[in-house]
Amino acid sequence: MNYHIIGDIHGHGDKLEALLQRLGYVRKSGCYQQPGARVVFLGDFIDRGSSHRRLLEIVRPMVEAGHALAVMGNHEFNAVAYHTRHPQTGQPLRPHSEKNQRQHRAFLEEYRLHEADTRAVIDWFQTLPLYLEVKDDAGQVLFRAIHACWSAPVIARTPQYLDAEFLQQACKRGTQAFRDVEILLKGPEIALPPGFAFHDKSGVERQHIRIQWWNEKRPVSYREMAMVPSGEAEKLPDQPVPESDIGDFSYGPEEPPVFFGHYWLTGQPAPIGNNLACLDYSAGKGGPLVAYHWQEGDTGPLRAERFISVEAG
Ligand SMILES: [Mn+2]
Numbered sequence: 001m002n003y004h005i006i007g008d009i010h011g012h013g014d015k016l017e018a019l020l021q022r023l024g025y026v027r028k029s030g031c032y033q034q035p036g037a038r039v040v041f042l043g044d045f046i047d048r049g050s051s052h053r054r055l056l057e058i059v060r061p062m063v064e065a066g067h068a069l070a071v072m073g074n075h076e077f078n079a080v081a082y083h084t085r086h087p088q089t090g091q092p093l094r095p096h097s098e099k100n101q102r103q104h105r106a107f108l109e110e111y112r113l114h115e116a117d118t119r120a121v122i123d124w125f126q127t128l129p130l131y132l133e134v135k136d137d138a139g140q141v142l143f144r145a146i147h148a149c150w151s152a153p154v155i156a157r158t159p160q161y162l163d164a165e166f167l168q169q170a171c172k173r174g175t176q177a178f179r180d181v182e183i184l185l186k187g188p189e190i191a192l193p194p195g196f197a198f199h200d201k202s203g204v205e206r207q208h209i210r211i212q213w214w215n216e217k218r219p220v221s222y223r224e225m226a227m228v229p230s231g232e233a234e235k236l237p238d239q240p241v242p243e244s245d246i247g248d249f250s251y252g253p254e255e256p257p258v259f260f261g262h263y264w265l266t267g268q269p270a271p272i273g274n275n276l277a278c279l280d281y282s283a284g285k286g287g288p289l290v291a292y293h294w295q296e297g298d299t300g301p302l303r304a305e306r307f308i309s310v311e312a313g
Contacts, residue, residue: 003293008044016055019309041063041071042146047103072147073185078103131158147261187262189210190241190246262280
């Protein structure tokens with residue numbers, strides 16, 4: 001089996017259709033397919049673009065017919081919470097605040113609140129796993145897929161699918177479930193020591209850094225562990241990060257390859273490490289939609305020449 005692993009689409013059904021065609025998928029009886037090949041979607045289907053319906057009418061049939069697998073992104077998680085009410089209080093699990101509404105607006109323009117087709121799509125989001133291992137016929141793991149961060153200890157204590165009770169827990173700030181879902185779907189962040197800060201891409205001053213969760217150097221400094229815009233790393237301390245902050249994060253070279261999205265990368269698509277590849281190259285903000293072609297029988301390091309991008313639909 002060949003696999004095409006596809007990064008964050010964010011409402012751009014035109015880019016998805018162009019990429020699938022480029023990869024050799026053909027629409028038959030309303031469903032894109034290719035003999036001997038399957039897609040793995042890394043989540044964040046929604047929010048931002050203006051062709052959600054077109055996109056979801058491609059993705060859902062592919063997953064339901066077994067031509068694709070998919071994991072949940074933070075935007076699908078938020079959507080499930082936004083459209084689900086707490087059974088006791090009757091309040092939405094994600095408040096309909098101005099900020100949350102704004103983040104979700106592009107989706108809501110195509111799928112209106114409380115309508116039956118919206119409910120159907122949200123129910124489908126809830127069936128998506130938080131993490132996935134793709135195996136060969138002999139049961140050996142070929143590779144892993146997750147929206148933002150593969151952390152073995154977090155995954156070990158987190159259910160693969162969101163049932164009603166876990167969903168309620170995960171929407172409650174301060175719970176273990178809330179923290180764990182943030183790590184898996186948004187990636188871990190740690191606080192800088194007092195007095196330190198950097199500026200993010202929008203120029204906003206921040207005291208928390210996103211970390212390279214795969215970095216297994218120990219001890220490791222804040223500067224080495226941080227994912228910050230170029231030029232900002234020098235502002236970070238050269239002192240070691242306390243183990244209590246990063247004990248759950250590392251990804252050894254002997255582990256199966258892991259594909260993830262979420263990080264809004266730019267530039268020439270390439271692996272982050274021999275067994276690590278991020279496939280989010282900002283399709284939601286004018287960037288290309290990117291896939292990785294995993295060929296049957298692949299072993300050894302991931303390769304830059306297996307990345308395939310389309311700029312526009
Ligand atoms: Mn994301």
